[in-house]
Amino acid sequence: MLLAERSVLVLTSLAGGDRHGYALLKDVESFSGVALSPGTLYGALAKLEADGFVQRLPADDRRYPYRLTPAGRSALAERLAESARIASLGLERIALGGT
Amino acid sequence: MRRRLTAAILLLYPRRVREGHGPELVALVDDLIAHEGRSRTRLLIRLAADGLVQRIATTATAWTVSAVLVATSFGGLAVSDFAAADAPQVVPRTVHTDAPTWHTRQTPHHPPRTHRTSRPTRLERSRDDSLRCASHHG
Numbered sequence: 378m379l380l381a382e383r384s385v386l387v388l389t390s391l392a393g394g395d396r397h398g399y400a401l402l403k404d405v406e407s408f409s410g411v412a413l414s415p416g417t418l419y420g421a422l423a424k425l426e427a428d429g430f431v432q433r434l435p436a437d438d439r440r441y442p443y444r445l446t447p448a449g450r451s452a453l454a455e456r457l458a459e460s461a462r463i464a465s466l467g468l469e470r471i472a473l474g475g476t
Numbered sequence: 477m478r479r480r481l482t483a484a485i486l487l488l489y490p491r492r493v494r495e496g497h498g499p500e501l502v503a504l505v506d507d508l509i510a511h512e513g514r515s516r517t518r519l520l521i522r523l524a525a526d527g528l529v530q531r532i533a534t535t536a537t538a539w540t541v542s543a544v545l546v547a548t549s550f551g552g553l554a555v556s557d558f559a560a561a562d563a564p565q566v567v568p569r570t571v572h573t574d575a576p577t578w579h580t581r582q583t584p585h586h587p588p589r590t591h592r593t594s595r596p597t598r599l600e601r602s603r604d605d606s607l608r609c610a611s612h613h614g
Binding site for chain 1: 490492493496499500501502503504505507508511519522523525526527529530558567
């Protein structure tokens with residue numbers, strides 16, 4: 378399955394530990410510079426939860442923390458490996474091309 | 477008032493997001509306003525825009541839109557067909573194959589009018605009559 382860019386960002390954040398909405402937004406912004414909107418974040422979380430890639434933990438006040446599932450970890454690893462391969466190939470071609 | 481507005485905006489979201497994460501979304505908006513002093517209006521506008529985008533992107537909605545488009549197209553065709561069938565037939569009133577007398581006399585180099593469909597005006601009729609009398613008498 379091809380993960381959307383925003384899903385990769387959310388999964389990458391959750392790979393560092395359980396987080397609720399606000400903490401996820403701040404973490405994603407800190408490592409990628411992307412400021413997800415609340416609607417985009419929960420749209421992505423809803424899809425990831427339906428796909429079984431994240432799990433919602435019991436609520437703390439109105440805030441539910443999320444956890445990466447083994448399936449989510451595997452999907453993220455696969456996607457990041459693919460991105461790394463493409464990045465490596467692109468960098469190699471840029472170096473060879475010289476322009 | 478703000479709660480009601482936020483609740484109304486949440487209606488724009490697909491049911492899966494609205495029912496599964498609605499209260500969390502509201503809590504997150506509250507957090508962003510409280511911790512970062514972000515503009516409430518801007519946040520709510522963005523929330524609404526995201527909701528619309530997600531609603532449109534939902535497959536079910538896409539199918540609904542397609543079905544509505546197809547149905548309205550066929551409906552429009554059917555209505556125009558009925559309207560055309562009920563409309564009265566338009567028949568050309570008069571076709572002159574020969575030019576009027578006054579016309580051929582005054583401007584013989586012009587081709588005769590062959591597609592006139594309206595009645596001559598009073599002025600034209602009186603001029604035709606006077607020309608006809610003149611040719612008859614002299």
